[in-house]
Amino acid sequence: MLLTIYFAVAADLNAGVITTIWSVTPFFVALADYMVFGVRLKTYHIVGIALVVLSTIMLSLMKIIDPDFSEDVDTPVTETGKQIVPTIVPVLFGILTPVFFSMYGMVFKHFTSDRIGFKHYNLIFSTVIFVNTIILLTVIPYWSDGHFDMRLFWIGFFGSILDTLGKVSGTSALKFGPAGPCAAI
Numbered sequence: 315m316l317l318t319i320y321f322a323v324a325a326d327l328n329a330g331v332i333t334t335i336w337s338v339t340p341f342f343v344a345l346a347d348y349m350v351f352g353v354r355l356k357t358y359h360i361v362g363i364a365l366v367v368l369s370t371i372m373l374s375l376m377k378i379i380d381p382d383f384s385e386d387v388d389t390p391v392t393e394t395g396k397q398i399v400p401t402i403v404p405v406l407f408g409i410l411t412p413v414f415f416s417m418y419g420m421v422f423k424h425f426t427s428d429r430i431g432f433k434h435y436n437l438i439f440s441t442v443i444f445v446n447t448i449i450l451l452t453v454i455p456y457w458s459d460g461h462f463d464m465r466l467f468w469i470g471f472f473g474s475i476l477d478t479l480g481k482v483s484g485t486s487a488l489k490f491g492p493a494g495p496c497a498a499i
Contacts, residue, residue: 318407324398327405330373335408337370342416344494350420351493359495366498419493426489434489435482442478 322329340363347353355363426434487496 315411318404318411321399321407322404325401325404327401332404332408334371335405336411336415337367339412339415340367340494340498342412343419343497344492346416346420347423347493351423353492355492355494359492363494363498415497419488419497422485423488423493434485438482438485439478442481446474 318332319329322332344353344355344359344363348355422434422437424430425432425437484496484499487499
């Protein structure tokens with residue numbers, strides 16, 4: 315997900331386009347949930363997902379809808395002023411991200427099913443610890459070049475706590491409810 319946004323900025327592509335592509339994730343997850351587990355959605359689930367997706371699209375395209383809307387994002391470019399990566403790279407990442415989110419949801423739901431028996435909170439906390447350890451190991455070389463900012467560290471630290479709580483809540487909902495609406499939220 316982070317790489318997708320990075321490549322969008324590097325390709326001088328509005329990140330709203332990428333997050334708009336991501337907004338189809340609840341539909342992908344609902345379809346996968348139906349195909350794998352046979353979970354059918356009720357009409358109010360579909361309407362709710364559609365409204366959340368529409369809201370996401372509107373927010374994601376704010377810069378296109380309101381040209382005066384500004385984002386404080388520095389576009390990484392070469393010295394000649396050209397984009398670093400071609401536009402197709404973030405678009406492909408943007409298309410693959412909902413597919414990977416859907417796969418993650420189905421694998422999580424499978425592992426926490428009564429047949430397999432993993433505890434959902436153990437699985438998500440283990441996943442968070444593993445992923446955050448990998449991220450930490452990849453940023454240490456970046457920090458060693460003098461790019462460490464204590465203020466950003468604390469923002470990231472508290473943000474990761476909130477992110478973990480969100481993941482635990484979201485995956486708990488995924489275990490107990492239909493996957494499409496859980497993914498929308």
